[in-house]
Amino acid sequence: MSKIKCALIGxxxxxxxxxxxxxRSEFLEPVWMVGIDPESEGLRxxxxxxxxTTAEGVDGLLPHVLEDGVQIAFDATSAYVHAENSxxxxxxxxxxxxxxxxxxxxxxxxPVNLTELAGATMNVxxxxxxxxxxxxxxxxxxxxxxxxxxEIVASLASLSIGPGxxxxxxxxxYTTSNAICKVGGARRxxxxxxxxxxxxxxxxxxTISCVTDAEPDKEKITESVMAMIGEVQKYVPGYKLxxxxxxxxxxxxxxxxxxxxxDYLPTYAGNLDIMTAAGCRTAEMFAQEILAGRxxxxxxxxxx
Amino acid sequence: MSVINREGRQVLVHDMxxxxxxxxxxxxxxxxxxxTVAKALDQAGVPMLQVxxxxxxxxxxxxxxxxxxxxxxYWDAVGDVITQATMSTLLIPGLGTMDDLRVAYQHGVRxxxxxxxxxxxxxxxxxxxxxxxxxxDTTGFLMMAHLNxxxxxxxxxxxxxxxxxxxxxITDSAGYMLPADVVARVTALREVLLPETEIGFHGHNNMGxxxxxxxAAIEAGATRIDGSVGGLGAGAGNTPVEAFVAVCxxxxxxxxxxxxxxxxxxxxxxxxxxxxxxxxxxxxxTMGYAGVYSTFLLHANRIGEKYGIPxxxxxxxxxxxxxxxxxxxxxxxxxxxxxxxxxxNINVA
Numbered sequence: 047m048s049k050i051k052c053a054l055i056g057x058x059x060x061x062x063x064x065x066x067x068x069x070r071s072e073f074l075e076p077v078w079m080v081g082i083d084p085e086s087e088g089l090r091x092x093x094x095x096x097x098x099t100t101a102e103g104v105d106g107l108l109p110h111v112l113e114d115g116v117q118i119a120f121d122a123t124s125a126y127v128h129a130e131n132s133x134x135x136x137x138x139x140x141x142x143x144x145x146x147x148x149x150x151x152x153x154x155x156x157p158v159n160l161t162e163l164a165g166a167t168m169n170v171x172x173x174x175x176x177x178x179x180x181x182x183x184x185x186x187x188x189x190x191x192x193x194x195x196x197e198i199v200a201s202l203a204s205l206s207i208g209p210g211x212x213x214x215x216x217x218x219x220y221t222t223s224n225a226i227c228k229v230g231g232a233r234r235x236x237x238x239x240x241x242x243x244x245x246x247x248x249x250x251x252x253t254i255s256c257v258t259d260a261e262p263d264k265e266k267i268t269e270s271v272m273a274m275i276g277e278v279q280k281y282v283p284g285y286k287l288x289x290x291x292x293x294x295x296x297x298x299x300x301x302x303x304x305x306x307x308x309d310y311l312p313t314y315a316g317n318l319d320i321m322t323a324a325g326c327r328t329a330e331m332f333a334q335e336i337l338a339g340r341x342x343x344x345x346x347x348x349x350x
Numbered sequence: 351m352s353v354i355n356r357e358g359r360q361v362l363v364h365d366m367x368x369x370x371x372x373x374x375x376x377x378x379x380x381x382x383x384x385x386t387v388a389k390a391l392d393q394a395g396v397p398m399l400q401v402x403x404x405x406x407x408x409x410x411x412x413x414x415x416x417x418x419x420x421x422x423x424y425w426d427a428v429g430d431v432i433t434q435a436t437m438s439t440l441l442i443p444g445l446g447t448m449d450d451l452r453v454a455y456q457h458g459v460r461x462x463x464x465x466x467x468x469x470x471x472x473x474x475x476x477x478x479x480x481x482x483x484x485x486x487d488t489t490g491f492l493m494m495a496h497l498n499x500x501x502x503x504x505x506x507x508x509x510x511x512x513x514x515x516x517x518x519x520i521t522d523s524a525g526y527m528l529p530a531d532v533v534a535r536v537t538a539l540r541e542v543l544l545p546e547t548e549i550g551f552h553g554h555n556n557m558g559x560x561x562x563x564x565x566a567a568i569e570a571g572a573t574r575i576d577g578s579v580g581g582l583g584a585g586a587g588n589t590p591v592e593a594f595v596a597v598c599x600x601x602x603x604x605x606x607x608x609x610x611x612x613x614x615x616x617x618x619x620x621x622x623x624x625x626x627x628x629x630x631x632x633x634x635x636t637m638g639y640a641g642v643y644s645t646f647l648l649h650a651n652r653i654g655e656k657y658g659i660p661x662x663x664x665x666x667x668x669x670x671x672x673x674x675x676x677x678x679x680x681x682x683x684x685x686x687x688x689x690x691x692x693x694x695n696i697n698v699a
């Protein structure tokens with residue numbers, strides 16, 4: 047079966063891990079890696095893995111998009127350059143999966159709202175690793191009863207956080223907090239991130255707290271949370287409940303852990319995997335639509 | 351910087367009662383109490399005082415507790431009563447944001463500790479730059495500093511200086527350090543920082559070493575010392591300012607603070623505010639000894655009671671797992687896991 051050809055923009059942790067995920071896909075094939083530093087390890091590794099590479103940023107890719115048949119691009123650069131990347135590639139009819147906190151397109155958490163997005167956009171945003179790890183749980187509670195406030199705490203191993211995220215922590219905070227409401231379904235949301243340097247590195251941990259309007263229905267919420275965990279495990283096998291749900295008054299607390307597959311970074315970096323796996327799953331859904339002829343990619347003037 | 355009253359001061363005393371002290375009060379300090387404390391500090395000549403939720407900007411949360419009032423209400427109340435002192439706040443990237451900092455500035459805050467864990471300084475560049483753009487007195491605040499060696503810490507401080515920090519703090523969040531640890535770190539920082547960059551020390555008294563550590567820091571080159579009157583702060587409290595000023599007086603180190611005014615304030619205002627006596631006790635000493643973040647104290651006591659596990663056991667486990675500031679959620683998680691292992695009934699609702 048033919049596969050949809052993909053370009054990866056950004057040769058850091060996320061871009062590199064994506065190569066592994068996409069290479070395993072039935073529907074996707076990685077063909078280009080775009081970086082900005084010819085000396086970077088990410089570009090070298092991509093070349094070793096058989097991808098074409100450019101160190102001239104997205105402009106180095108543009109002349110090759112049509113001849114190489116690139117139809118989907120993953121952007122793992124930063125919120126500040128994504129808008130421009132997206133505009134240029136959308137104009138050539140390339141569908142964008144945005145892994146930066148730019149959030150130009152609709153926010154996507156696969157088990158919550160992926161199917162709703164089919165055919166509706168040329169750019170989807172994957173929020174953040176913490177968003178991917180926690181919003182399914184917020185939604186699992188919010189689909190049972192109204193959630194006034196949801197708060198998530200993500201603890202990440204220091205070695206798993208690249209320079210882009212470090213230099214732009216506020217964007218991470220804003221985008222994730224917003225998505226807790228928009229996708230998770232809580233009325234108000236707040237996201238906290240902690241970077242822990244413990245050696246050996248700690249596995250990504252997430253604590254999700256939801257405050258419900260009415261007294262929580264313990265049985266239904268527990269059942270919904272367990273079902274949602276099963277959905278996420280389909281693409282992130284290391285997504286695991288550690289403790290809870292704990293109920294205290296109208297508060298529901300769930301303690302999660304995310305172990306990665308160990309493709310690029312070791313298994314402690316579940317944050318990397320949940321982001322790249324969600325991005326890959328999202329792209330696969332759109333790829334299936336394209337391959338089945340249900341979706342046609344047209345050059346667009348993107349909203350920048 | 352011109353915003354700070356430095357007249358006659360070799361060492362700048364920075365009071366933490368109305369920020370770190372919030373931890374010791376489970377974030378329940380009224381605006382009236384804030385104004386009373388701030389006025390007394392101002393009158394006693396304390397040049398800097400920090401005001402906000404204990405977790406700083408963005409601290410109001412399930413994770414860190416909700417304060418009685420918003421930070422804006424606290425700043426406005428304090429701003430009305432201070433005449434010479436500078437009001438500061440705390441910003442931990444990942445919790446507080448630049449938007450929060452701009453609001454703080456609008457409400458009269460003119461100095462900020464931008465705080466990261468002692469190995470993660472590179473999460474602070476945008477916040478430090480933002481503070482400098484606002485014209486604030488800007489400090490890089492390296493928390494849990496015992497978890498990095500002197501050379502490593504010096505490199506982290508150098509990063510913060512490169513982002514624009516004018517002062518770099520060694521923050522003994524766990525009250526773990528001994529004077530030799532402090533001297534080694536101040537010395538290492540002094541070697542790499544620009545001569546005009548100041549060094550600060552923020553102690554906790556969990557091992558009873560806060561004053562000795564602060565003096566050691568000064569002798570090695572620190573010029574800013576955090577403390578709190580009556581030691582109102584997390585764990586066994588911060589360096590008690592009144593005792594620190596007394597020691598400085600005897601040693602000929604000028605602070606510009608009025609010793610008797612501070613003593614009166616500790617006795618008449620701060621001690622009556624305390625819900626528990628902030629002191630070296632079993633739990634706080636455990637934190638100092640095991641190197642655990644001081645703010646975990648009251649959380650561990652509460653969770654320990656909830657699940658029937660001695661708080662000391664939880665704190666030691668947290669120390670072994672190398673949990674850091676901000677991971678308060680892991681206290682309950684750890685207790686739940688320990689309770690399961692011990693076969694305790696955890697079906698609490």
